[in-house]
Amino acid sequence: MAALLLGHLGWILLGRGPGxxxxxxxxxxxxxxxxxSGRLExxxxxxxxxLDTYKAAVAEATRLRAQVAAFxxxxxxxxxxxxxxxxxxxxxxxxxxxxxxxxxxxVIASTRRAPFGGLFLDLGSDGGLQPDQxxxxxxxxxxxxxxxxxTQASLLPLDAYNASTGVxxxxxxxxxxxxxxxxxxxxxRYIGSQEGVQVGEPVYTSGLDRIFPRGLLVGYVSSVxxxxxELQVEVSxxxxxxxxxLVLILPPRPQLELPPPAQPKPTEKPKVRKGAP
Numbered sequence: 001m002a003a004l005l006l007g008h009l010g011w012i013l014l015g016r017g018p019g020x021x022x023x024x025x026x027x028x029x030x031x032x033x034x035x036x037s038g039r040l041e042x043x044x045x046x047x048x049x050x051l052d053t054y055k056a057a058v059a060e061a062t063r064l065r066a067q068v069a070a071f072x073x074x075x076x077x078x079x080x081x082x083x084x085x086x087x088x089x090x091x092x093x094x095x096x097x098x099x100x101x102x103x104x105x106x107v108i109a110s111t112r113r114a115p116f117g118g119l120f121l122d123l124g125s126d127g128g129l130q131p132d133q134x135x136x137x138x139x140x141x142x143x144x145x146x147x148x149x150x151t152q153a154s155l156l157p158l159d160a161y162n163a164s165t166g167v168x169x170x171x172x173x174x175x176x177x178x179x180x181x182x183x184x185x186x187x188x189r190y191i192g193s194q195e196g197v198q199v200g201e202p203v204y205t206s207g208l209d210r211i212f213p214r215g216l217l218v219g220y221v222s223s224v225x226x227x228x229x230e231l232q233v234e235v236s237x238x239x240x241x242x243x244x245x246l247v248l249i250l251p252p253r254p255q256l257e258l259p260p261p262a263q264p265k266p267t268e269k270p271k272v273r274k275g276a277p
Contacts, residue, residue, distance in 0.1 A: 102248040103127065112183065112241060116162055118146060119155040121247070126150050132211055134250035140217040140238030141165070141205060142247055157241050158218065159186055166209035167218050170202040178203070178218060178235060186219070188233035195231060197224045203235050213254045
């Protein structure tokens with residue numbers, strides 16, 4: 001009886017074309033599966049595209065890192081040459097300003113941090129050098145030649161403890177002796193307590209030691225303290241002794257004072273004729 005009722009109910013629902021209705025029901029039942037399958041396939045395609053994009057980005061980043069590393073290595077290799085080229089350009093400018101015959105030299109070693117240390121140059125007596133020639137760089141005075149060999153020479157910098165140089169103050173023109181105090185510093189001796197010395201005042205060579213001509217920049221006053229008879233004056237040197245690579249060597253016993261550079265001639269104004277508009 002139950003089977004008869006179920007069959008009758010199925011006949012009423014399905015009608016005379018049960019095959020089409022069954023297919024419609026099966027299509028309806030398979031719709032969620034097809035939607036899920038389509039979504040899954042689209043997600044896989046999107047994931048595959050993102051993975052390909054990520055791999056391409058990683059490859060590009062690796063290539064760029066290698067290129068940047070190559071550029072940095074090239075820059076590091078060229079940096080000393082660029083610094084030396086810049087120093088050479090400034091030395092040429094200094095050589096044009098000072099009417100003296102200079103001898104260029106290269107600093108090949110430094111022992112400044114050692115007690116009574118100095119700098120070593122790649123030129124010696126074979127190049128015409130002799131002791132007590134002055135040495136300068138574009139920023140200022142470096143020191144003097146100490147010992148000269150056939151192919152090399154040692155340089156006594158201004159900040160060496162056993163270095164002394166005749167100097168003068170820019171404002172008062174008071175003269176004294178500069179004595180080294182260690183890396184980058186020196187003391188100005190024999191300046192009377194009545195002299196008015198200001199911090200930041202330039203200090204120049206006086207020319208009295210006959211090693212340097214008068215007027216070359218030595219440094220700047222960094223501190224002034226009064227004492228009994230003379231002032232205690234400290235000077236910060238202008239020349240970067242830790243970084244200097246190229247120097248100019250002055251001739252022996254140069255002239256006492258350098259003449260000032262020639263002033264440019266003023267341009268003549270065009271004459272205006274009377275009655276001209």
